[in-house]
Amino acid sequence: MLAMNYRGPYRVRAEQRPMPEILHPEDAIVRVTRTCICGSDLHLYHGMVPDTRVGSTFGHEFTGIVEEVGPLVQKLKVGDQVLVPFNIACGKCNFCKQGLYGNCHESNPMATAVGGIFGYSHTAGGFNGGQAEYVRVPYADFGPTVIPPQMDPDDAVLLTDVVPTGYQAAEMGGIKEGDTVVVFGAGPVGIMAARCAWFFGPSRVIIIDHVDYRLEFARNYAHCEAYNFKEMADPVVFLKKATDWYGADVCIDCVGCEAEGNTLQTFSGRVALMQAGAATALQWAINSVKKGGIVSVVGVYGPPFNLVPFGNILNKGITVRANQSSVKRLLPRLIDHVMAGRLNPKGLITHRVPLEEISDAYRLFSSKLDNCIKTVLIPSAKH
Amino acid sequence: MKAKNEEYKNIPGWGMDADPENEPTYPMKNYTGDDHKRINYERSEQQPQTVEILMSKERPVITRVFGTSAPPSGLSGVIRRYAFQHSEDRYRHWVPLILADRINMFEGLIDDIKQGRLPNIIKERGLAMEWKYNRTNVIKKAVELAATGIILYALFKRKK
Ligand SMILES: NC(=O)c1ccc[n+]([C@@H]2O[C@H](COP(=O)([O-])OP(=O)(O)OC[C@H]3O[C@@H](n4cnc5c(N)ncnc54)[C@H](O)[C@@H]3O)[C@@H](O)[C@H]2O)c1
Ligand SMILES: [Zn+2]
Ligand SMILES: [Zn+2]
Numbered sequence: 156m157l158a159m160n161y162r163g164p165y166r167v168r169a170e171q172r173p174m175p176e177i178l179h180p181e182d183a184i185v186r187v188t189r190t191c192i193c194g195s196d197l198h199l200y201h202g203m204v205p206d207t208r209v210g211s212t213f214g215h216e217f218t219g220i221v222e223e224v225g226p227l228v229q230k231l232k233v234g235d236q237v238l239v240p241f242n243i244a245c246g247k248c249n250f251c252k253q254g255l256y257g258n259c260h261e262s263n264p265m266a267t268a269v270g271g272i273f274g275y276s277h278t279a280g281g282f283n284g285g286q287a288e289y290v291r292v293p294y295a296d297f298g299p300t301v302i303p304p305q306m307d308p309d310d311a312v313l314l315t316d317v318v319p320t321g322y323q324a325a326e327m328g329g330i331k332e333g334d335t336v337v338v339f340g341a342g343p344v345g346i347m348a349a350r351c352a353w354f355f356g357p358s359r360v361i362i363i364d365h366v367d368y369r370l371e372f373a374r375n376y377a378h379c380e381a382y383n384f385k386e387m388a389d390p391v392v393f394l395k396k397a398t399d400w401y402g403a404d405v406c407i408d409c410v411g412c413e414a415e416g417n418t419l420q421t422f423s424g425r426v427a428l429m430q431a432g433a434a435t436a437l438q439w440a441i442n443s444v445k446k447g448g449i450v451s452v453v454g455v456y457g458p459p460f461n462l463v464p465f466g467n468i469l470n471k472g473i474t475v476r477a478n479q480s481s482v483k484r485l486l487p488r489l490i491d492h493v494m495a496g497r498l499n500p501k502g503l504i505t506h507r508v509p510l511e512e513i514s515d516a517y518r519l520f521s522s523k524l525d526n527c528i529k530t531v532l533i534p535s536a537k538h
Numbered sequence: 539m540k541a542k543n544e545e546y547k548n549i550p551g552w553g554m555d556a557d558p559e560n561e562p563t564y565p566m567k568n569y570t571g572d573d574h575k576r577i578n579y580e581r582s583e584q585q586p587q588t589v590e591i592l593m594s595k596e597r598p599v600i601t602r603v604f605g606t607s608a609p610p611s612g613l614s615g616v617i618r619r620y621a622f623q624h625s626e627d628r629y630r631h632w633v634p635l636i637l638a639d640r641i642n643m644f645e646g647l648i649d650d651i652k653q654g655r656l657p658n659i660i661k662e663r664g665l666a667m668e669w670k671y672n673r674t675n676v677i678k679k680a681v682e683l684a685a686t687g688i689i690l691y692a693l694f695k696r697k698k
Contacts, residue, residue, distance in 0.1 A: 162643070162646050162647075162650075162657065162662060163642070163643030163646060163647075164643070165663050166643075166657075166659060166662040166663055167662060168657070168658075168661070168662045178585055178586075178588070178603075178606060179582075179583065179585040179602075179603050180583055181582055181583070181603075182603075202639060202640075205632045205635035205636050205639065206618065206621075206635045206638070206639065207639055208607070208608035208610075208614075208639070208642055209608065209639075209642045209643055209645065209646035210607070210608040210646065211607050211608050212607065227582075227583070243603070245581075245582055245602065245603075247579060247580045247581065247582065248577075248579050248581075249570075249572040249573055249575060249576075249577075249579050252570060252572055252579070253567050253568050253569060253570050253572065253573075254566065254567055254568040255566070255567055260577065260601070261581060261582065261601045261602045261603065262601055262602075262603055262604075263601060263604070264591055264593045264594065264597060264600045264601040264604045265591070265592060265593065265594055265604075266594050266626055267594050267596040267597060267626060268626050271601075271603070271604075271605070277592070277605070277607075277608070278635075280601075280604055280605045281591070281604060281605030281606065281607050281608070282604075282605030282607065283605065283607045293585075293603040294582070294603065323566070326565065326566070327566060428636065458626060458632050459626075459627075459628075459629060459631075459632050474562065476562075476566070478566060481566065484566075514661055514662050514663065514664040515664040515666060515667050516664070517664055518663065518664025518665070518667040518668065519664070519667050519671070522667070522668060522671075522672060524667055524668070524670075524671035524672055525667075525671045
């Protein structure tokens, strides 16, 4: 089968690789119909995530058709069209039982700090991912969700990660009616967070980035205010001023460890690797939220640690809420929003690329070329 | 581990001010109290271990499922095995893993060549996209590089 092959930082290719096999009685093999490249994949692509081994296949956002199921799979049937949450979850451990499907205790032996994720390095379990014609899906009775027949397949693939992540970012903000919400990062996740924030009743949503085409896109798609931090002398002062010198009620970090905008953070985190990436957006979030405010973090930071102004969290009495999105928990609500036409996930898609051209697709997204927001890869496996 | 003081419920005021509504993880977490059962929960069958799996020091046993891609091998594998002797808390777990990743890249090149293929690095890096959509920047960088080269060369010659 054709699959992505990681060869080292900034080097990926598509090539023929062995078919995945059923390795556990609750596994399924899924033939991938659509798969996306995520901002999280860029952290791998840039060599930022420890234990990203050469020869791995990335990809945690995919839909497909069930080709084969293991002997203990009862609910899922061959031929089912499914969307597969990016987290691998057993559904039985205490974390899963409490809805923390991004923190399953039975899917990643390599680290306790993160649950299993498809195609996301050995730090997240060493699973091959969905940027391939076929993929092994563990705990097939739990994660995969049958796509409602009337749903557009492009909407379905975005429900595997971007939509629930953006939604959870807003949910964790504990937004109250009338609040001012600031979202850092106008990538697919930030744009979706800004859009979903409105479900919770704020009066203002502001998005911050430094890429003009993305700000323009966000303004239209998410009905929000959008500002370029490169045009601000000091983003924190800008946001204080924009909130009557009070601070935002809720700040949301949708940037993660590859932030720009602060020389010390960039140098220590992205050049010298003395911390796990640059925590610039998180720093701005902490410093521009009001006293007693909430900082919600979905931007990804890796181990072991980052430089953040913890004293300010303490002295301002800030509540920080963060997690990998619990996709399965949110799906019923989000499928409802999509089917009712309140959310238009596929509106984020700007590029459709055959799997064969994956090297170009990564570069396009990584360098933010050709006004790229979200890329869908289409594998051509006919069978 | 059992609580040291089995009689803790007799401590004056024990539990008096507990407020079940004070649950800062709501609604992300549906608190059930099962956390106190620790890792005693129902499990699936065990996936048989067919390749070498490096396991976190912070777990007693392997998880019921796991990925089997790219098992540790070569020099990078030796370094990864060393890294996994230390917990996730330690620098000496993560830093060696990053080092192993960099070495692994060269091992990958050697593997490719051994299999009789010279990887097309320009294509793998998707550089055609930069040329297509970001040409002025590519040219600027090339000019900068050439200029630096010429200046260095001139300085070097003068020293002689
Ligand atoms: N928690 C989760 O479950 C989860 C799921 C998916 C993605 N993520 C993470 O969310 C983040 C965003 O993902 P994405 O797909 O939108 O990626 P992306 O790379 O497309 O978007 C990041 C955006 O942040 C902007 N940016 C850089 N520095 C900034 C700063 N200092 N302030 C404001 N904006 C800044 C960039 O210009 C870019 O537009 C990534 O870290 C990704 O790993 C988390
Ligand atoms: Zn993702
Ligand atoms: Zn679980």
